[in-house]
Amino acid sequence: MTISQRPIVLCVDDEVRSLETLERTLDEEFDVLTANSADEALQLLENHDVQVVLCDQRMPDRTGVELLTEVRDRWPQVARLILSGYTDSEDIIKGLNEAGILQYITKPWHPESLLMIIRSACRMCALQSENALLNMEMRLTEEQAEKQVSEKKAHLRNSFQLDEIKRHGQSPLNKICDQVSKIAPYDVSVLITGPSGAGKELFARALHYNSLRADRHFVVENCGAMPDELLASELFGHKKGSFTGAITDHVGLFEQADGGTIFLDEIGEISPAFQVKLLRVLQEREIRRLGEQQRRKVNVRVVASTNRDLEEEVRAGRFRQDLYFRLAEVTLELPALSRRTIDIPVLANSFLQTAMHQFDKPVKGFSEEALTCMKRYSWPGNVRELQNEVRRMLVMCEGDWLTADLLNPRVLRAAPGAEDEEIDMLAGLEGTLKEKVELLEKRILRETLIRHRWNKSSASLELGLSRVGLRSKLERYELEKTGDSETSKQH
Template identity: 40%
Template sequence: MKPSKITILIVDDDSGHRGMLRTLLADWGFVPHEIESGEAAVSLCRERAFDLILMDVRMAGISGIEALKEIKAYNPAIPILIMTAYSNVETAVEAIKAGAYDYLTKPLDFDDLRLTLDRALDHAALRDENKALRQTLSASFDSGGIIGQSPAMHRLMDMLATIAPSEATIMVTGESGTGKELIARAVHANSPRRKGPYVAVNCAALTETLLESELFGHEKGAFTGADRRREGRFLAADKGTIFLDEIGEMPLSMQVKLLRVIQEREIQRVGGDQTIKVDVRIVAATNRDLLAEVEAGRFRQDLYYRLNVVALALPPLREREEDIPLLASHFLTGFAVKNGKRIKGFTPEAMDRLLKHQWPGNVRELENAVERAVVLARGEYVSERELPPALSGGAGEGRPEGGFANLTLEELERLAILDALEAAGGNKSEAARRLGITRKTMHAKLAKYGE
């Protein structure tokens, strides 16, 4: 970094050493300031900003490391270089652990000092540029309903804001119920394709024949029941984004055809000879370990690398406990309005149960648990009695006050569906099986209840 009104604070109780550094720094084009004690440095740094601090370790009063800790406590961004005549590993380790950028020994090597100064200032400038870029991206970023303030979610959102404006193919990984489609929607909403269509396909919900027709379309007469031409999802997503959910469930024969579409950027309808150019960005998602699937021969390696240009890993809910109260409150507000109830929040005991649960079904399980609690709640606050038995510690505690006789048949049906979904970890096919209904009926019931 070239000196240009860069201010450096020299902290040293040796006036001769301070004077030498002041002259040297001024000759290099920096703006030096000097002070004789750690206490004075801490006080001065609260009043004005410096670009860098050169601080001696041994001084009268508080030590340089103690002063460093106090300054870093309220201004962690400022680079601090520690100087000492006592060159030992313990002091170096303590200084670095306390937040020092680097460690210099007296008598100072001027060439080494200059290189270290430039490196520290360049590092600080790059950090500030990245911070400004993140703030600019965050200000214009449409989160699309993604909720979270945990460090893991902050990192994810920073990554999203960076990659969404690109054309890169994205692979979203994470356990079931973590919200992979929300990520796909956010990618689309913050991309240059935002005005184009967004199309989602669940690759696990269709047989191989139906999946090919769904993705690429079919000609009239291509198979029994094909009484007219149908445009596929890829064509529907032209100039937009297609989300291929549960890509790990796609049969190998279909993987070959998808690979060709990605390579050639063209599709061919089932039963047709004509190739059709498509301009589509692909976001794929899976809850499987695709590298393990590749090794097992169940997923094509070439397709894996085509899809995994940029990888986004969603953390499970149990690894971001800080987000549970935020998500629970968000769901409670929405379900209270939907059910016409005036519910203010959760009792401390209920929130404690939410925080202690491991959430194997992740955010989807939490959402179902909160909806169930809202349906059952009779007061202004959701208590632990209304939470699912898995959270409440026993099936008997899951009964609403006054028993199920106080609920309407519709509320009981919705409650049964929510319980089945929770027990199945959010898997709709498994929940339907447990309820003894078809997947089609399950979808109809969910649509009825606005799910």
């Protein structure tokens, strides 16, 4: 099929002079095709991308209405016009009803008027084609959106499968995973305790994606340091005008999570007054939006977390006992990362894989020395601090490996595990002044060498030592590079 840059108009008339006149009038703006019979017109339509057919009504082989009726059936996107010297109302009605004719033009026609009609018809044809494409695109987009949503849901489920989490850690993490696998299928409230950054939200999501509610919403709210009115608005919703700034109705997270799971992080921070409101919601399984009298039923599983000792908070009168028992039908306790150092290399490599994909920056892995330093550090910020450290190292890295010199100084200064007893001497527990000074000197030498990637010239320059003096101290303290910075051990 021939496609033209300009709109194509097909003129059909059994009179040659009429066709010549139409062609002269239209050819400045349009590509004009002419046919003196219905059969010739159909052949041209098959071979060209025609936008408008302008057809005479009275022709010997068949009428214009009959031809345009066939055109409508075979090429419905083509605009159809009738040109006739007769004003038979029956022909007009028949043309409009049977052939779907856009306009009935009577002879004699005025050139400018005809041009305006053809322009309008071409525009109509273009709009119909665009509308058809948009409808098709909408259908494709809808299908693609459904596919993307399904793929993301599947990815989420896979990410929080317990076997996947177990792969990234060892005991006692695996023991917690076993507990989650037992708890997840049952609609019981779960309280997750542990220090900040230990991965409480990870296990809250694991509870959801391994439950019967996995296909419904999982929503999160951090309850820490939030005023009661704002927290009530976020959780229960509000009606327009219920308070200053409420310019629209707002659906709260309990309604959004209906049928799914809501995760209330830092639950130990909520005020005594709000504890009463939350208790009522958990008991009655219904919420009331701020500024509204209507109560709405919700079916939500509640998972809460805290870094506080809620039992101690109950004994101190700062947390309601009845709310505690509502939230803690089952309790999961997450240990600090310092209590599971065996997980550090596995977690670090997992975080590295994620960061490499996110930053589009591939590296080969960690040097053995870097992993050794990371295992010696106590990680007070737990898993979150480890994740941030890995991301920072990748951003700063200029080579193929994440080496120890990329670590934050506070990680480098961590006491080596084999020297913990020696470090205690610096606190005055035992040892002479000479022993303490030598131990401190050894630590300074080691940290400086790591920062300079064991370049002895740079280290000696910083420390104000000669290369011979530095070498002597290294031999004296038996300091040497740990592992090989150019190879990564698999953990």
